[in-house]
Amino acid sequence: MAGSYEGTVWKFGDHIDTDVIIPARYLVSSDEKELGKHCMEDIDRDFVSKVSPGDIIVGGENFGCGSSREHAPLAIKGAGCSCVIAASFARIFFRNSINVGLPIFECPEGAASFETGDVGRVDPAAGTIENVTKGLTFTIVPFSPFLQRLIALGGLIPWVREELEARRKGA
């Protein structure tokens, strides 16, 4: 995972579902950039024109609930966002984000501290999230050792590649 992330925060509420992250009418493509053009448009029509590269999405509870579409974390990446901070993540979105390389951070207190326009900074190595605007620092809920290994390896695709390689050698 890259060093650290710093950007302007776009704050959303609880239960942000994958239908508003990327509406199904755009699921005729799985191209990150194409999907990024419509990210969040059903909840904030101007989001894509306002967001700048490196910006951070902050959500409340259960971020990414609903459909299994992997297009949701892809759309967030395609819109240029560097990472997502939330109080909690829905199960499938959580797995998908790790699998497609969208950095996500669970931090209920940190998520609650942000308002749209604040500057946020995430230091994954130190396990901290900083609300730069408000001068507050929070601790990220750490990933399980299994997920840390998966992320360190570069996600699920390299993990499977390694696994297949080992099987070929074993065969």
Add this chain to the structure above:
Amino acid sequence: MKRTLASAIIAAHSSEKGVEGEICRVKVDFAFANDITAAPAVESFREMGAKKVFDPRRCAVLPDHFTPNKDIASAEQTKRGKEFAREQGMLYWEVGRVGIEHAFLPEKGYILPGDIIIGADSHTCSGGALGALASGVGSTDLAAVWALGETWMKVPSTVRVEYTGSRPGWLTGKDMILSLLGRIGVQGARYMALEFGGEGIASLPLDDRFTMANMAVECGAKAGLFLPDEKILAYAGERAARNFTPVYPDEGAAYGRTERFSLDAMEPAAAMPHSPDNVKPVRECGSPKIDQVFIGSCTNGRLRDIAAAAKMLEGKQVHPDVRCIVIPATYEVYNQAMERGYLKVFTEAGAVVCTPTCGPCLGGHMGILAAGERCVSTSNRNFVGRMGSPKSELILASPFTAAASAITGRLTDPRDAADEKIFAYFEEE
């Protein structure tokens, strides 16, 4: 250690013990994608350097979402999934034979008691109706299963949902799962499994159980399971495409918590805009006017659902201001509905009958809403923009409630729009 059904199934598929919270590598019995999720899965599969799926008879692509293809882009996408399935010798069914994946696969005996099922679609949890641990994932996770025949899974804690009492004919699995959502909320079982049981479940028809398992994901759950009773074993036994071993929880298993309901005290329920947990009794919703009714989807497109709608609409007319769209989930359902005369009831009532597809449920096609329009739908999600315009509104309800509303043009409790005699038929299986 006393195991819940979810942890017992995981233990049966893993070298680990299935202790709650533990991350296990599990063998997968069946793994599938649809026309939207297959194409990105194929890309990930290639990036993984995989050459062959782990077992082509246990891997499938089912074109059901935007099919029959709604435009050129969806046609291209569907074609990529089909080409991969053919290249790999996997299971694939064309439009005209395939149905909505979560209704079709159990019918064909590919989802069986005791199985672990992984699908690149969130409503894969429907398979829990047969006592399988069935769970939805994204395309890359699915590609990993296609490549390895395995996946990783955290053993979930389980919420036991107990039903007592007897079920009136108008009370459906949809009212039961919406009532649960109303109580525990859209993250009430996040990362957990639901296990449905109690004496009130014994007489519940399979189609209603599919509806309940289907919406487990709306509670945030990884899976929603029923114990394989005689009904389930009889259904699976006559359809099984391969051998299976039913799995049961241990007596005295430790549940995260238990939710109890009395069927005698339940009422037809509706989820009002814009969240599946915004649930109230239909009679307390203020009878809002509606523009469309949709009866179908992986939640409520099975024979009993279609029968409920047909019995309500028999000899009646759809309100002049309402479009009523009926979509049987599979061709087995479609043909049975035709043989029983239900399709004729619909067209004579002024409703539309479409070919099996997910279609309007996800705002794909076959019934998109304009700004300001409101629809009563038997599907599973009423998020902003789910069926079309972000300024439209969706109300989730049972097929009885949807059909009653189609007649009156307003959200209507089925007991207020039909003779009680209709419901007698639905008191038994």
